[in-house]
Amino acid sequence: MNPKIDDTFVELPLLAVREEEGHLNPDFILAVETAIDAEDSDGLRELAGKLHEADTGDLIETLGEAQRAVFVRLLGNEFDYTALTETDEAVRLKLLEALPNEDIAEGLGELDSDDVVYILEDMDEADQAEILDGFALADRAQLQRSLDYPEDSAGRRMQGEFIAVAQFWTVGQTIDYMREARDLPESFYEIYVVDPGFRLLGAVALDKILCAKRHEKITEIMTETRRAVLATEDKEEVARRFERYNLISSAVVDDADRLVGILTVDDIVDVIQEEAEEDLRALAGVGDEEISDSVITIARSRLTWLVVNLGTAVLASAVIAMFEDTIEAMVALAVLMPIVASMGGNAGTQTMTVAVRGIATQELGTRNMLRVLRREVLVGFLNGTILALLIGVTAWMWFQNPGLGIVIGGAIIINMLFAGLSGLLIPIGLDRINVDPAIASSVFVTTVTDVIGFFAFLGIAALWFGLPI
Amino acid sequence: MNPKIDDTFVELPLLAVREEEGHLNPDFILAVETAIDAEDSDGLRELAGKLHEADTGDLIETLGEAQRAVFVRLLGNEFDYTALTETDEAVRLKLLEALPNEDIAEGLGELDSDDVVYILEDMDEADQAEILDGFALADRAQLQRSLDYPEDSAGRRMQGEFIAVAQFWTVGQTIDYMREARDLPESFYEIYVVDPGFRLLGAVALDKILCAKRHEKITEIMTETRRAVLATEDKEEVARRFERYNLISSAVVDDADRLVGILTVDDIVDVIQEEAEEDLRALAGVGDEEISDSVITIARSRLTWLVVNLGTAVLASAVIAMFEDTIEAMVALAVLMPIVASMGGNAGTQTMTVAVRGIATQELGTRNMLRVLRREVLVGFLNGTILALLIGVTAWMWFQNPGLGIVIGGAIIINMLFAGLSGLLIPIGLDRINVDPAIASSVFVTTVTDVIGFFAFLGIAALWFGLPI
Numbered sequence: 001m002n003p004k005i006d007d008t009f010v011e012l013p014l015l016a017v018r019e020e021e022g023h024l025n026p027d028f029i030l031a032v033e034t035a036i037d038a039e040d041s042d043g044l045r046e047l048a049g050k051l052h053e054a055d056t057g058d059l060i061e062t063l064g065e066a067q068r069a070v071f072v073r074l075l076g077n078e079f080d081y082t083a084l085t086e087t088d089e090a091v092r093l094k095l096l097e098a099l100p101n102e103d104i105a106e107g108l109g110e111l112d113s114d115d116v117v118y119i120l121e122d123m124d125e126a127d128q129a130e131i132l133d134g135f136a137l138a139d140r141a142q143l144q145r146s147l148d149y150p151e152d153s154a155g156r157r158m159q160g161e162f163i164a165v166a167q168f169w170t171v172g173q174t175i176d177y178m179r180e181a182r183d184l185p186e187s188f189y190e191i192y193v194v195d196p197g198f199r200l201l202g203a204v205a206l207d208k209i210l211c212a213k214r215h216e217k218i219t220e221i222m223t224e225t226r227r228a229v230l231a232t233e234d235k236e237e238v239a240r241r242f243e244r245y246n247l248i249s250s251a252v253v254d255d256a257d258r259l260v261g262i263l264t265v266d267d268i269v270d271v272i273q274e275e276a277e278e279d280l281r282a283l284a285g286v287g288d289e290e291i292s293d294s295v296i297t298i299a300r301s302r303l304t305w306l307v308v309n310l311g312t313a314v315l316a317s318a319v320i321a322m323f324e325d326t327i328e329a330m331v332a333l334a335v336l337m338p339i340v341a342s343m344g345g346n347a348g349t350q351t352m353t354v355a356v357r358g359i360a361t362q363e364l365g366t367r368n369m370l371r372v373l374r375r376e377v378l379v380g381f382l383n384g385t386i387l388a389l390l391i392g393v394t395a396w397m398w399f400q401n402p403g404l405g406i407v408i409g410g411a412i413i414i415n416m417l418f419a420g421l422s423g424l425l426i427p428i429g430l431d432r433i434n435v436d437p438a439i440a441s442s443v444f445v446t447t448v449t450d451v452i453g454f455f456a457f458l459g460i461a462a463l464w465f466g467l468p469i
Numbered sequence: 470m471n472p473k474i475d476d477t478f479v480e481l482p483l484l485a486v487r488e489e490e491g492h493l494n495p496d497f498i499l500a501v502e503t504a505i506d507a508e509d510s511d512g513l514r515e516l517a518g519k520l521h522e523a524d525t526g527d528l529i530e531t532l533g534e535a536q537r538a539v540f541v542r543l544l545g546n547e548f549d550y551t552a553l554t555e556t557d558e559a560v561r562l563k564l565l566e567a568l569p570n571e572d573i574a575e576g577l578g579e580l581d582s583d584d585v586v587y588i589l590e591d592m593d594e595a596d597q598a599e600i601l602d603g604f605a606l607a608d609r610a611q612l613q614r615s616l617d618y619p620e621d622s623a624g625r626r627m628q629g630e631f632i633a634v635a636q637f638w639t640v641g642q643t644i645d646y647m648r649e650a651r652d653l654p655e656s657f658y659e660i661y662v663v664d665p666g667f668r669l670l671g672a673v674a675l676d677k678i679l680c681a682k683r684h685e686k687i688t689e690i691m692t693e694t695r696r697a698v699l700a701t702e703d704k705e706e707v708a709r710r711f712e713r714y715n716l717i718s719s720a721v722v723d724d725a726d727r728l729v730g731i732l733t734v735d736d737i738v739d740v741i742q743e744e745a746e747e748d749l750r751a752l753a754g755v756g757d758e759e760i761s762d763s764v765i766t767i768a769r770s771r772l773t774w775l776v777v778n779l780g781t782a783v784l785a786s787a788v789i790a791m792f793e794d795t796i797e798a799m800v801a802l803a804v805l806m807p808i809v810a811s812m813g814g815n816a817g818t819q820t821m822t823v824a825v826r827g828i829a830t831q832e833l834g835t836r837n838m839l840r841v842l843r844r845e846v847l848v849g850f851l852n853g854t855i856l857a858l859l860i861g862v863t864a865w866m867w868f869q870n871p872g873l874g875i876v877i878g879g880a881i882i883i884n885m886l887f888a889g890l891s892g893l894l895i896p897i898g899l900d901r902i903n904v905d906p907a908i909a910s911s912v913f914v915t916t917v918t919d920v921i922g923f924f925a926f927l928g929i930a931a932l933w934f935g936l937p938i
Contacts, residue, residue, distance in 0.1 A: 022709060023834050054713045062836060178679050188676050189658055189717070206675035207657050210647050240491060243742070244523045246735035248658070248717065265734050266715035269741060273712070276745035277826060283749070284822035285815060291823075291832045295844050299851045302819050306856060309815045313808040314863065320804045327796070327803050334796050334803035335789045338919070339782040341807065346754060346778045350771050353753035354760075357746060363760045365492050367531060372760065379768045387775060394783065450807070 015047070017055050024055070029062055036067050041074045049078035057086025060095065061292065069098035081107035085118050088290040093122060101127060105134025112186060113139070113160035114267065117146045121156070145260070154238045155231030157271075158252040158261030161185035164192045165218060167201055172214030174204075189249050192259055193222050200228055200251050200259045228253045231260055238263065239271040240362070279360055282438035283353065285309070308443055316341070316450035323458035325468040332399045333461050336408055340457045343387060344415035344449030351376055351423025352445050356437050359427055369428065376420035384416030407464050411457035415449060422448040484516070486524050493524075498531055505536050510543045518547035526555025529564065530761065538567035550576035554587050557759040559766075562591060570596060574603025581655055582608070582629035583736065586615045590625070614729070623707045624700030626740075627721040627730030630654035633661045634687060636670055641683030643673075658718050661728055662691050669697055669720050669728045697722045700729055707732065708740040709831070748829055751907035752822065754778070777912055785810070785919035792927035794937040801868045802930050805877055809926040812856060813884035813918030820845055820892025821914050825906050828896055838897065845889035853885030876933050880926035884918060891917040 015028045028047075035044040048059065048071075060068055060083060072079050072095070081104070084092050096104060096119070108116045108131065120128050120143070128147075132140050142160040149155030162185060165174050174191065178184070191209070193201045202222035212221050228251040229238050241247065242265060252261040281287065285305030289298050320327070320337070327334050355372075358364030364372060388409035396405030426444045427437035462469050484497045497516075504513040517528065517540075529537055529552060541548050541564070550573070553561050565573060565588070577585045577600065589597050589612070597616075601609050611629040618624030631654060634643050643660065647653070660678070662670045671691035681690050697720040698707050710716065711734060721730040750756065754774030758767050789796070789806070796803050824841075827833025833841060857878035865874030895913045896906035931938050 022706070022831055023836075026836075029836075052714055054715075175679060178676075179682065181680075184676075184680065187674060187717075205656060206679060207647075207653075209679065210644060210675060211650075211653065213648065237491070243738055244491075245521055246523075246738075248656075248734065265717065265738070269712055269715075269734070269738060272738060272742050273745055276742055276749065280745065280749040280752070280826065281822060283753070284818050286819045286822055289823065291827050291837065291841065295847045295851065298844065299848045302816070302848065303852050303855060305819070306812060306815055306852060307859070310808070310812065310856065310859065313811040316807055316811075317804050320807070324800050324804065328800045331793050331797045331803075334800075334806075335786050335793065337803075338785055338789070338807060338810065338923075339779070342782040342785070342919075343775060343779065346775055347771070349753050350755045350774070353750060353755055354758065357749065358760050362491055367492075367495075367498075368760065375764050375767065378764045379771065382764070382768045383772050383775060386772060387779065390776070390779065450811075454807075 017051065024058055024062060029059070032059060032071075033063065033067065036063070036070050036074065039070070039074065041076070044071070044074045045076075045078050049075060051083075053080050053082040054086050056080060056083035060084075061087050061091050065094065068095045072099060072103075079107065080110075081119065082111055082115050085115050088292045089122055090290060090292045090294075092119065096123060096127070101130045102134065105131045109135065109139075113142050113146065113261075114157060116143055117156065121147060121151070149231055152235050153231060154229045154233045154235055154252050154263060155261070157235055157267055158231065158263050159185065159267075160261050162192060162251075162259075162262045163188060164194045164198070164259055167193050167195055167219050169218045170214065171209055171212045171216045171218060171221065174209065174218055175214070188262075189264070192251055192262075193218055194259055198258045200225060200253050200257060203251060225251060228259075229263060230255070235271050236275055239268050239275065242268045243272055275360070279356055279438040282436065283356065283442055285442070309446070312443055312447045312450065315447060316454055319451050319454045320458070323454075323462065323469060326458055326462045329467045330461065330465065332401070332404060333458060336395055336404070337454055337457050339391060340408060340411045340415055341450045341453035343391075343412055344419045344453045345446055347380065347383065347416050348419035348423040348445040348449045349442065351380075351420050352427055352441050355424050355427040356441060359431050359437055364428075373421075373424055376424050377417060380416040380418075380420030381413070384413040387416065388412040403464055404461075407461045408457060410460055411453065414456045415453045418452045419445075419449050486520065493527055493531055498528070501528060501540075502532065502536065505532070505539050505543065508539070508543065510545070513540070513543045514545075514547050518544060520552075522549050522551040523555050525549060525552035529553075530556050530560050534563065537564045541568060541572075548576065549579075550588065551580055551584050554584050557761045558591060559759060559761045559763075561588065565592060565596070570599045571603065574600045578604065578608075582611050582615065582730075583626060585612055586625065590616060590620070618700055621704050622700060623698045623702045623704055623721050623732060624730070626704055626736050627700065627732050628654065628736075629730050631661060631720075631728075631731045632657060633663045633667070633728055636662050636664055636688055638662075638687045639683065640678055640681045640685045640687060640690070643678065643687055644683070657731075658733070661720055661731075662687055663728055667727045669694065669722050669726060672720060694720060697728075698732060699724070704740050705744055708737050708744065711737045712741060744829070745826075748825055748907040751905065752825065752911055754911070778915070781912055781916045781919065784916060785923055788920050788923045789927070792923075792931065792938060795927055795931045798936045799930065799934065801870070801873060802927060805864055805873070806923055806926050808860060809877060809880045809884055810919045810922035812860075812881055813888045813922045814915055816849065816852065816885050817888035817892040817914040817918045818911065820849075820889050821896055821910050824893050824896040825910060828900050828906055833897075842890075842893055845893045846886060849885040849887075849889030850882065853882040856885065857881040872933055873930075876930045877926060879929055880922065883925045884922045887921045888914075888918050 015031055016025050017028055019025050032044065032047055035047060048056065051059070060071065063071060108119065120131065132143060135143065146156055146158065146160070163178065165177065190203045190205045192203050195201055202219070202224045204218060204222045208221045231252050231254050242250070247265065249262055249264045251259055252263055254260050278288070285302065287301040289301055355364060391412055392405035392409030395408045396402045422445050427441045430437040430440050461467065484500055485494050486497055488494050501513065501516055504516060517525065520528070529540065532540060577588065589600065601612060604612065615625055615627060615629070632647065634646065659672045659674045661672050664670055671688070671693045673687060673691045677690045700721050700723050711719070716734065718731055718733040720728055721732055723729050754771065756770040758770055824833060860881055861874035861878035864877045865871045891914050896910045899906040899909050930936065
């Protein structure tokens with residue numbers, strides 16, 4: 001996952017890797033598979049040896065399970081292990097199991113430390129230890145430090161390769177140092193200035209170095225970073241800061257303010273996308289399943305949600321059961337009642353979706369809550385009235401009963417108001433008690449709109465027509 | 470929206486701008502409001518003159534509508550118009566209306582061209598023209614060129630400020646040029662190499678320049694970019710490429726392969742987040758409404774979705790109406806039927822959400838469709854069976870009727886299978902006929918699970934118990 005300038009299309013093999021729309025080219029896949037099956041190492045290297053890691057990652061996912069390890073073996077030292085950071089977790093772990101640990105250790109040796117950590121973190125402890133043993137002591141310490149930080153922390157995602165210079169250096173010294181240095185990060189956008197205790201003093205963007213005179217002191221062109229990312233900080237917090245302030249990279253410091261690594265925006269892009277997608281998945285009741293997960297994994301992860309919703313559905317049924325006699329007396333009510341619940345559910349989901357994202361992006365907070373609440377009530381009332389008219393007239397015509405139109409119209413307006421209220425207040429309330437609103441909101445909102453929907457409709461009908469309850 | 474190294478916390482005023490969780494500090498807001506109401510220009514400049522544009526943007530949104538223009542006026546030339554790229558569209562447009570066009574033209578003169586375009590594009594034509602007249606001819610041409618590209622294209626979002634050097638230059642010449650040049654972009658990460666016709670030859674990352682010797686030819690360290698971003702390309706396509714290949718910036722070329730601008734990752738981050746969020750909103754039936762939109766705007770944008778879903782709900786009611794006599798004969802069916810529809814709806818939404826995101830990220834395609842289909846059927850059958858048992862036993866106990874348990878269990882299994890099938894096939898089918906699956910899928914999926922749910926449950930019940938239809 002090294003950030004790159006657009007070198008995507010350099011030295012492509014003759015066969016195009018991707019089609020216009022971005023999918024891998026089927027002819028290319030076929031050629032690769034043929035080379036694998038023929039154990040044609042040279043042919044395979046020519047086809048896939050120079051691919052970008054992202055293309056190699058996608059290619060690995062497309063191959064059959066048995067072909068993947070053969071693919072890596074045939075490519076030999078032309079296989080770039082960074083590609084493993086671009087595959088699904090399930091695919092990566094299976095492939096790693098199929099490869100000898102010493103090959104993995106050798107392959108990972110070429111990578112930046114953040115990529116090594118990304119690949120190692122999900123492996124079992126024994127394999128992890130064996131692979132780590134293949135690293136030089138200093139590198140191993142760096143990797144272990146990252147692995148010791150919590151899974152969702154900045155420290156776990158940071159890269160250990162960076163350039164730090166002393167505060168008394170000049171621009172010229174810095175440039176000369178970079179020209180001579182080996183073991184530089186693969187790409188970098190800024191360098192860091194530290195004091196003798198390796199405490200972070202500031203950062204200098206490369207364009208500032210290039211535009212400065214050689215004799216200038218590095219501290220004169222440096223930007224003081226009064227608050228760098230803390231290694232223990234949650235990666236989503238960090239992502240929000242990158243996004244808010246349009247950062248490209250940031251230093252990571254430990255509790256003693258010592259520079260321990262850097263984060264670059266390409267890693268953060270993944271976090272940002274994951275976060276928006278997490279909300280989407282959570283609202284729909286799917287976990288972080290991947291397209292390559294097994295039937296059992298997926299069935300199990302989805303079942304929880306379904307069982308919780310079963311509770312909601314049974315609760316709604318219990319409300320209907322209260323009105324069994326009413327329905328028996330006028331069966332048209334059974335025909336129409338799902339409309340009321342469904343309209344409320346849809347309106348509640350609309351409000352809730354906006355509220356959940358507003359909370360996640362911090363656009364919805366205490367300062368504008370009342371204004372938004374007022375707005376939701378008005379929107380609910382406005383759309384409720386329009387829908388009530390539409391549905392009311394439909395029901396009247398359908399059952400030739402104007403009273404039925406009035407009853408369903410009234411129930412719709414009531415349910416739309418409750419939908420707006422619960423769609424807003426439930427996510428806010430959950431957030432207040434530190435429950436992720438994306439995960440838990442929709443069960444509660446649906447419960448409200450179902451229960452209120454059935455209760456209002458059947459209740460008003462019983463009163464209006466004087467039916468038994 | 471200029472990408473920045475982490476200079477976020479430099480020269481902060483004494484009062485913290487944000488609280489721990491990232492919201493604006495209420496005390497800070499109060500101080501700003503007091504300064505505005507007292508027309509205290511000096512005090513306001515001290516408080517808010519040096520803020521990061523993102524903070525200023527959030528601050529503007531928090532202020533009362535009348536205070537916003539006063540805020541800008543009091544800050545005078547310390548107001549950074551870039552902040553307007555960080556506010557909601559509704560807030561920005563109202564504020565721009567309240568400011569004199571000549572002030573706007575002067576303020577925008579300081580900005581990079583992509584930010585100017587972002588601010589101008591939604592204004593009405595007359596104001597746009599008047600403001601553009603305040604720019605120098607060359608700048609105006611650049612802005613007009615961007616504005617002429619379609620709204621969602623790379624050309625509309627590109628930045629006109631970049632550094633291009635001739636192919637025969639050395640590294641030393643390039644560095645000297647940058648040291649002397651004025652009017653450089655605010656930040657940059659690579660420079661571009663062009664031929665005499667300004668056709669793009671390649672790009673050189675700044676770290677490569679810094680690590681090279683002065684006498685080296687620039688073409689020796691440049692990366693050939695065989696396919697840069699086309700100005701007419703859709704921004705979401707571009708975002709996918711940035712994300713896939715971890716790009717930081719990319720050249721933008723016109724149809725004749727001439728370099729016309731650059732895109733940087735910070736603009737792309739917004740596109741990536743918007744895209745994931747668009748899917749979330751589309752699935753829930755909310756448009757791109759913003760937290761500051763008016764009641765009427767929001768009510769109207771949500772109503773369409775509700776009316777479409779009303780059609781679905783009426784269709785489901787029509788299915789129930791077919792079984793009026795059945796329900797009259799056994800009113801417990803009316804109590805239980807929403808459970809079947811609701812379980813199907815939830816399972817369908819789960820599959821659909823995964824499918825819609827899989828299509829958007831290109832992880833789901835022709836090559837793995839059959840495998841995913843087989844998996845969805847198995848998951849539906851597995852979870853359907855478990856839920857059927859749970860619900861079947863519940864129904865049996867509740868109504869003391871084992872037959873009712875069998876009937877509802879059978880209906881659940883059938884509906885869960887259809888939920889899996891429709892949740893996958895409907896998004897894929899919509900994508901094939903070029904309809905956005907995120908927008909249209911959920912209406913169809915809900916229709917299927919409602920209709921099948923009610924039909925299967927009431928139909929099987931009628932057959933099993935020999936009830937009238």
